[in-house]
Amino acid sequence: MIVAEQKPLDEIKSLVGDAEKVLVVGCGTCVTVCFAGGEREAAITAASLRMASKLGGKEKEVTHLTVQRQCEWEYLDPIAEQVGEADVVLSLGCGVGVQAIVEHFPDAWVVPGLNTSFLGLPTEQGVWAERCAACGDCLLGLTGGICPIARCSKSLLNGPCGGSEDGHCEIDPEVPCAWQLIYDRLKAKDKLDVLSELQPPKNWQTSRDGGPRKIVREDLLLRAEEEA
Amino acid sequence: MSATSSDNGYLSGSNLERVLKAGHFAVTGELGPPQSADGEVIRAKAKLLKDYCDAVNITDNQTAIVRMSSIGAGTIVVQEGMEPVIQMTCRDRNRLAIQSDLLGAYALGMRNLLCLTGDHQNFGNHPTAKNVFDIDSLQLVQIVSNMRDEGVFQCGDAFAGQEPRFFVGAAAAPFADPKGFRPYRLAKKVKAGANFIQTQLVYDVEAFAKYMEKVRELGLHEQVYILAGVGPIKSPGMARYMKNNVPGILVPDELIERMTEAGAPWKDKKKDELTKEDKQARSKAWQEEGIQICVELIQQLKKIEGVAGVHIMAIEWEEAVKPIVEGAGLHPRPAVEAAAA
Numbered sequence: 271m272i273v274a275e276q277k278p279l280d281e282i283k284s285l286v287g288d289a290e291k292v293l294v295v296g297c298g299t300c301v302t303v304c305f306a307g308g309e310r311e312a313a314i315t316a317a318s319l320r321m322a323s324k325l326g327g328k329e330k331e332v333t334h335l336t337v338q339r340q341c342e343w344e345y346l347d348p349i350a351e352q353v354g355e356a357d358v359v360l361s362l363g364c365g366v367g368v369q370a371i372v373e374h375f376p377d378a379w380v381v382p383g384l385n386t387s388f389l390g391l392p393t394e395q396g397v398w399a400e401r402c403a404a405c406g407d408c409l410l411g412l413t414g415g416i417c418p419i420a421r422c423s424k425s426l427l428n429g430p431c432g433g434s435e436d437g438h439c440e441i442d443p444e445v446p447c448a449w450q451l452i453y454d455r456l457k458a459k460d461k462l463d464v465l466s467e468l469q470p471p472k473n474w475q476t477s478r479d480g481g482p483r484k485i486v487r488e489d490l491l492l493r494a495e496e497e498a
Numbered sequence: 499m500s501a502t503s504s505d506n507g508y509l510s511g512s513n514l515e516r517v518l519k520a521g522h523f524a525v526t527g528e529l530g531p532p533q534s535a536d537g538e539v540i541r542a543k544a545k546l547l548k549d550y551c552d553a554v555n556i557t558d559n560q561t562a563i564v565r566m567s568s569i570g571a572g573t574i575v576v577q578e579g580m581e582p583v584i585q586m587t588c589r590d591r592n593r594l595a596i597q598s599d600l601l602g603a604y605a606l607g608m609r610n611l612l613c614l615t616g617d618h619q620n621f622g623n624h625p626t627a628k629n630v631f632d633i634d635s636l637q638l639v640q641i642v643s644n645m646r647d648e649g650v651f652q653c654g655d656a657f658a659g660q661e662p663r664f665f666v667g668a669a670a671a672p673f674a675d676p677k678g679f680r681p682y683r684l685a686k687k688v689k690a691g692a693n694f695i696q697t698q699l700v701y702d703v704e705a706f707a708k709y710m711e712k713v714r715e716l717g718l719h720e721q722v723y724i725l726a727g728v729g730p731i732k733s734p735g736m737a738r739y740m741k742n743n744v745p746g747i748l749v750p751d752e753l754i755e756r757m758t759e760a761g762a763p764w765k766d767k768k769k770d771e772l773t774k775e776d777k778q779a780r781s782k783a784w785q786e787e788g789i790q791i792c793v794e795l796i797q798q799l800k801k802i803e804g805v806a807g808v809h810i811m812a813i814e815w816e817e818a819v820k821p822i823v824e825g826a827g828l829h830p831r832p833a834v835e836a837a838a839a
Binding site: 424425428429430431432433434436440441447450453454462465471472474 | 588589593615618620621631632633634635636637640641652669671676683685686689690698746
C-alpha cells in the first residue's frame with residue numbers, strides 16, 4: 271500500500287490560509303488503512319481546523335467527506351458540488367489523490383494534508399516499513415524476495431557493503447541490513463550460489479530516472495470506432 | 499595474475515603493480531585531501547609519505563565530507579614525484595561522470611584506482627544531499643577493467659583512441675557482517691576484475707588469518723594481490739571507539755589494555771589535575787605505543803600466506819608512516835624498473 275502521514279497542523283493551517291470555506295477530502299483506500307487520511311482522520315482534521323480558526327478569532331466553515339478512491343476520476347464525480355463550493359480543498363489522499371482532484375476540478379484550489387511516504391506494509395500495530403521503490407524492473411527473483419533497491423540504504427545490487435553489522439545498517443541500528451536478510455534467506459533456502467553472480471549495472475530507465483512513467487496497454491484501449 | 503594486454507607485460511605499469519609483480523611486500527599509504535583549495539597541504543603530506551610508500555591512496559570525499567577532489571590532489575602528488583592510488587566512490591557520480599573523470603585522471607598520469615561504494619552521505623557534512631549509487635563498487639571494478647582490457651565504455655562503445663589502463667583495486671571488509679559471505683564477496687570482486695585488494699583495518703590478526711585461510715581455499719590469493727589494512731592507534735579512546743562504533747573493525751581487548759598501560763604514569767591524576775605538559779607527554783607515550791603495535795601487526799601479517807603487502811591508514815597522522823615502515827623493516831622501498839618485466 272501507499273503509506274503516508276499527516277502534515278503538522280501548523281503547516282496545514284498555513285496551506286489553508288485565509289480561505290473561509292474549507293473542504294477536507296479523505297480517501298477510503300491506502301491512507302485509510304495506514305490511519306493517515308481516512309474518514310476518521312478527515313473528521314479530526316476538520317474539527318482541529320475549525321477549532322484553530324475559532325481560537326484565531328475567525329471561525330472557518332470546515333466540512334469533510336471521504337471518497338472511496340481519490341486516485342480515480344470517476345470516484346470524484348459525486349463530490350463535484352462540494353468541491354465547487356469550497357474556497358480550498360484539503361486533500362488527505364496521497365500525492366496521486368491530490369493531483370487527481372486538481373486534474374478533475376481545474377477550478378478548485380487544492381492543497382495536500384499528507385506527506386506521501388513510501389510503498390510499504392504494516393510490520394506491527396502502528397509501524398509501517400518500506401518494501402518497494404517502484405523501480406519498474408523487479409529483481410526480487412534474484413534476491414530471495416527481499417528488495418535491495420528499497421531496503422538497502424545504497425540500493426546495492428552486489429551487497430552487502432562494509433557497513434553491515436549484527437544484521438543492521440550502519441546508518442541506523444534500527445534499520446535492518448537488506449543484504450544480511452538476503453544472505454540469510456538464500457542460505458536457509460540453500461540458494462547462496464545466486465549471490466556469486468555479478469549483477470550488472472541496473473537499467474534505471476524504468477525507474478523515475480527515465481522520466482515520468484506511463485503504461486499504455488494496447489489491448490485495453492478503447493478504439494476510436496468503439497468510442498464513436 | 500590476470501591477463502595482460504599491454505606490450506610490456508604489465509596491466510598499467512604503475513609502480514605499485516611493478517613492486518607487487520616483482521614479489522616485493524608492498525606498502526601503500528593514505529593521504530586525506532584538505533577541506534580547502536590549499537595545494538600546499540597535499541605537497542607537505544606527500545613529502546612525509548614519498549620515500550616510505552610505493553603508492554599513496556587519495557581519498558574521495560571520505561566519510562562524505564567535501565574535500566579537494568581525489569584526482570585534483572592526485573595530480574599534485576604526481577607533481578611531487580609520488581604515485582597516487584585514486585579512490586573513486588559511487589556515491590557522488592553516475593556512470594558517465596565516473597568514466598569521464600577516469601579518462602582525465604589517466605591523462606594526468608594516474609595509474610592506480612581503488613573502486614569503492616562510498617560512505618553514505620548521512621555520515622558527512624551534507625546529509626541532505628541526494629546520493630547517486632547508480633552503480634556499485636563491483637560494477638565499477640568491472641567497468642574500468644573492461645575499459646582497459648576490452649577497450650570499451652560501460653555502454654559497449656569502443657574507445658576511439660587511448661584507453662585508460664589502470665591497476666584496479668577494490669576494498670574488502672573481512673570482519674563485517676554477514677561474515678560467512680565475506681570471502682565470497684571478495685571472490686566476486688576478483689571475478690569482476692580486481693587486481694589488488696586493500697582491506698579494512700586489521701587489529702585482530704587471528705581473525706584475519708582465519709579469513710585468509712578461506713581466501714586461500716578459494717584460490718583468491720593467487721589471483722589478486724591482497725594488502726592488509728593497518729593503522730596506528732592514537733589513544734585508548736580511539737581504540738575503544740573503533741571497537742564499539744565502527745562496523746567491521748575488531749579490536750582485541752589486549753590492544754586496548756596495551757594502549758591504556760602506555761598512559762599508566764598519568765592514570766592517578768584526575769582530568770583537571772593534568773597539566774598541558776602531562777597531556778603532551780601522555781599523548782606521546784600513547785602514540786609511541788600505537789606505532790609499536792602497528793609495527794608488530796605488520797610483522798605478524800607479513801607471515802600470513804597470501805598477504806602481498808600492507809596498506810597503512812594514518813590519515814591526519816601522516817608523520818607516523820615513516821617510523822612504522824622503518825620499524826617494520828620495510829625501508830628503503832624497492833625500485834623496480836619498468837623494463838624489468
